[in-house]
Amino acid sequence: xxxxxxxxxxxxxxxxxxxxxxxxxxxxxxxxxxxxxxxxxxxxxxxxxxxxxxxxxxxxxxxxxxxxxxxxxxxxxxxxxxxxxxxxxxxxxxxxxxxxxxxxxxxxxxxxxxxxxxxxxxxxxxxxxxxxxxxxxxxxxxxxxxxxxxxxxxxxxxxxxxxxxxxxxxxxxxxxxxxxxxxxxxxxxxxxxxxxxxxxxxxxxxxxxxxxxxxxxxxxxxxxxxxxxxxxxxxxxxxxxxxxxxxxxxxxxxxxxxxxxxxxxxxxxxxxxxxxxxxxxxxxxxxxxxxxxxxxxxxxxxxxxxxxxxxxxxxxxxxxxxxxxxxxxxxxxxxxxxxxxxxxxxx
Numbered sequence: 118x119x120x121x122x123x124x125x126x127x128x129x130x131x132x133x134x135x136x137x138x139x140x141x142x143x144x145x146x147x148x149x150x151x152x153x154x155x156x157x158x159x160x161x162x163x164x165x166x167x168x169x170x171x172x173x174x175x176x177x178x179x180x181x182x183x184x185x186x187x188x189x190x191x192x193x194x195x196x197x198x199x200x201x202x203x204x205x206x207x208x209x210x211x212x213x214x215x216x217x218x219x220x221x222x223x224x225x226x227x228x229x230x231x232x233x234x235x236x237x238x239x240x241x242x243x244x245x246x247x248x249x250x251x252x253x254x255x256x257x258x259x260x261x262x263x264x265x266x267x268x269x270x271x272x273x274x275x276x277x278x279x280x281x282x283x284x285x286x287x288x289x290x291x292x293x294x295x296x297x298x299x300x301x302x303x304x305x306x307x308x309x310x311x312x313x314x315x316x317x318x319x320x321x322x323x324x325x326x327x328x329x330x331x332x333x334x335x336x337x338x339x340x341x342x343x344x345x346x347x348x349x350x351x352x353x354x355x356x357x358x359x360x361x362x363x364x365x366x367x368x369x370x371x372x373x374x375x376x377x378x379x380x381x382x383x384x385x386x387x388x389x390x391x392x393x394x395x396x397x398x399x400x401x402x403x404x405x406x407x408x409x410x411x412x413x414x415x416x417x418x419x420x421x422x423x424x425x426x427x428x429x430x431x432x433x434x435x436x437x438x439x440x441x442x443x444x445x446x447x448x449x450x451x452x453x454x455x456x457x458x459x460x461x462x463x464x
Contacts, residue, residue: 119186122168130182134173138218141169145215166211169218177205213318216351284356287347291360293331295367295377299399299425301333308358311348318351329360334375334426337364369397375435376424380442381406388412388443396439398423406439416441 123130126140147153148161171177171189181189189205291304306327311320329341339362347356370377381394389411396404404420417440424435449457 120164120167122171122181122186125164125168126172128172132172137169137172141165141173141218145169145218149215162215163211166214167207170207170214171205180205210319213320213351217318219352281352281354283345283354284347286342286357286359288359288361290363291329291341292363292365294365295370295372295425296399297331298335298364298372299333301431302331304329304331306360308346310346310355311350313349313351320348320350327358331362332428333431334428335362336374336428337362337372370399372425373438375427376438377435378438378440380440382442382444383408383412384444385446388441394439396420396437398437399425404437408441412441412443414441414443 123132126132126137126144128136128140132140144165145162148158148165150159150162153162171181177189289306293302293304306329307324308327309322309324312323313320325346327343327346331341341360341362343358343360345355346358349355364372370379372378377399379396381396383392383394387408391407391409394406394408396406398404404423406418406420408418417438420437420439422434423437427433427435
């Protein structure tokens with residue numbers, strides 16, 4: 118048995134145009150996936166869209182009323198007496214039907230966040246209920262479109278003239294090593310997003326490679342923005358995709374602005390008697406650092422120009438700061454203790 122489009126919208130077969138529109142409006146808002154969390158809501162939403170697509174078109178409805186779904190889709194009727202067989206295929210995008218009905222806008226953008234932006238604002242719409250009234254918008258209570266409190270209805274002309282609003286930015290953390298910041302690098306990121314088809318209503322899935330150029334010396338927190346590369350729908354401006362630089366933990370260094378900090382661990386003997394410490398650098402060299410003075414815990418030495426490039430002047434670089442930690446022995450022999458007492462100053 119074919120689909121019962123009238124039943125899908127809760128209508129009798131003799132329903133007029135206004136009744137069909139009212140029924141679709143109510144049912145579509147009730148089962149829209151942004152509102153209804155039931156797993157079957159998506160399929161119901163699509164069924165409602167197909168029913169409205171047929172019943173709101175006099176030609177399709179006439180064929181359906183005479184031949185049913187099977188005749189509608191397999192050519193049971195002819196078009197305009199010309200002898201050309203009429204075939205119908207639902208375009209498959211209930212969201213396009215929804216957007217077209219509401220004039221290219223999404224009413225849920227006003228009352229609560231859509232599914233694509235929910236992650237950014239944390240708003241939860243589960244408490245809203247549209248089952249108990251013929252006008253689903255009554256469930257949303259009092260609101261204002263122009264800053265004045267009160268109940269306002271959205272008139273058809275305002276739906277068609279409402280400007281599209283851009284989705285909130287999609288933010289990704291991009292982890293980079295200090296070596297990549299030192300030398301500069303390019304990362305390639307594959308994204309999958311929805312793009313509008315030429316008809317301006319339906320969408321397709323499309324992959325794209327984003328080339329993220331990381332310039333020398335860029336600071337942690339630097340934002341790299343790809344404008345309008347998010348999902349596109351009939352009723353939105355695609356979101357910007359934003360990558361925020363985040364330093365990867367390093368085995369030797371930590372960043373301090375354009376400086377890098379290296380912790381050198383030396384023994385008590387080396388701290389008192391002197392030593393040479395080999396200091397690694399970000400470009401793979403090793404710099405011998407002579408330490409002829411007594412090194413106290415927390416002593417700092419600076420290797421100038423061995424840090425990260427300045428973002429605005431990459432030819433200039435910060436410093437490599439060496440912080441010393443002294444490793445004390447767990448125990449010493451009694452005779453060694455006596456020698457230390459004899460030779461070390463009391464203060």
